[in-house]
Amino acid sequence: MINEYTRFARQHFPELCQPRPLDSHKGTFGTLGILAGGKNMVGAALLAARAALKQGTGRVHVGFTQDSQPLEVDTVQPELMLNTAGKLLGKEDIGAWVAGCGMGLTPLAQNCLATLFNRYPYAAIVLDADALTLLSEHAFALSHDKAPLVLTPHPSEAARLLGCTTADIQKDRNQAAREISGKHTAWTVLKGYQTVICSPKGEITVNHTGNPGLSTAGTGDVLAGMIGACLAQGITPEQAIAGAVWLHGAAADYLVSQGIGPVGMTAGEVLDAARTVRNLITVQA
Incomplete structure (x- = not known):
C-alpha cells in the first residue's frame, strides 16, 4: 500500500513530498494560529493543533474562544503555545489560520471570526465546524481575495451554507x-x-x-489542522488542500493495514499515522 501511495503522492502532490533543507529552522515552516475550543470543547482545539504540529508546522498557536485560558499547557504536546483567542488575534506573524473546531456559537466566537477576517486579509484561513455555522447565520465581510479561504463542511453544514437539506447536498455532491x-x-x-x-x-x-474508521469524533478537527499546516508551510493551495485530504485518508488506510481499526480508530491515532505516512512518502534527499 505504501509503495502505491508513495507513487501517487509524488506524482500528484510533489510539494507534500519534499525533503527538508539541511539549513532549515522553525521559521522556515510557517506559523499557524488556531481559533477553537470554546467551553467544554477544548479537545477539538488540541486535536487540530496537534495534527498541525505533527505535519511539521514550525510554530502552532491556539487561541481558545473563552474569556479565560482553560489550560496553561498541553501536557501531551507542550510545544503548542496556548492563549485566549482575543490575545492571539493581536499577533502579526501568523501566516495561516484554522477557525471553528469546537469554538462555539457565542457572541465571543462570532466577534473572533469577524476580527479574523478584518485583521488578516493576507493570511490563508481554514473554516471548520462552528465557524461554518456562524458563516451561514451572519453576514461577515469576507473580503479575502488575497489569500485562500477554505471551507470544510460535512453534508449538514453544507446544507446550512446553501439553505437546503442534507439530502439535497448528497444528491449531487459535486454541484x-x-x-x-x-x-x-x-x-x-x-x-x-x-x-x-x-x-x-x-x-x-x-x-x-x-475508510469508515474516520467516522468518529475529532477526525474533522484533525483534517482542518492538517490543511492549515500545509498552507502555513507555503505549499500551494492546489496541493495543500487536496494533498491534506488525501493524506488524512491515507493515514486511516495505513492504520487499518497495521491492524488498527476501522472499528475503534481514534482521531489521535489518525494524526500520528498522518505524520508517519508523510515521512514515508517524502523524497529522500
Whole structure:
C-alpha cells in the first residue's frame, strides 16, 4: 500500500513530498494560529493543533474562544503555545489560520471570526465546524481575495451554507461543492465518502483514500489542522488542500493495514499515522 501511495503522492502532490533543507529552522515552516475550543470543547482545539504540529508546522498557536485560558499547557504536546483567542488575534506573524473546531456559537466566537477576517486579509484561513455555522447565520465581510479561504463542511453544514437539506447536498455532491465555492469565492472540502474538493473556479477533485474508521469524533478537527499546516508551510493551495485530504485518508488506510481499526480508530491515532505516512512518502534527499 505504501509503495502505491508513495507513487501517487509524488506524482500528484510533489510539494507534500519534499525533503527538508539541511539549513532549515522553525521559521522556515510557517506559523499557524488556531481559533477553537470554546467551553467544554477544548479537545477539538488540541486535536487540530496537534495534527498541525505533527505535519511539521514550525510554530502552532491556539487561541481558545473563552474569556479565560482553560489550560496553561498541553501536557501531551507542550510545544503548542496556548492563549485566549482575543490575545492571539493581536499577533502579526501568523501566516495561516484554522477557525471553528469546537469554538462555539457565542457572541465571543462570532466577534473572533469577524476580527479574523478584518485583521488578516493576507493570511490563508481554514473554516471548520462552528465557524461554518456562524458563516451561514451572519453576514461577515469576507473580503479575502488575497489569500485562500477554505471551507470544510460535512453534508449538514453544507446544507446550512446553501439553505437546503442534507439530502439535497448528497444528491449531487459535486454541484453542492461548486455552489459553496461560488457563493464564498472559496475552496470547498465537502467531507464524507469520497470527499469532494472544489476550487474557487469550480474545478472538482474527488478523493479516494480513507475508510469508515474516520467516522468518529475529532477526525474533522484533525483534517482542518492538517490543511492549515500545509498552507502555513507555503505549499500551494492546489496541493495543500487536496494533498491534506488525501493524506488524512491515507493515514486511516495505513492504520487499518497495521491492524488498527476501522472499528475503534481514534482521531489521535489518525494524526500520528498522518505524520508517519508523510515521512514515508517524502523524497529522500
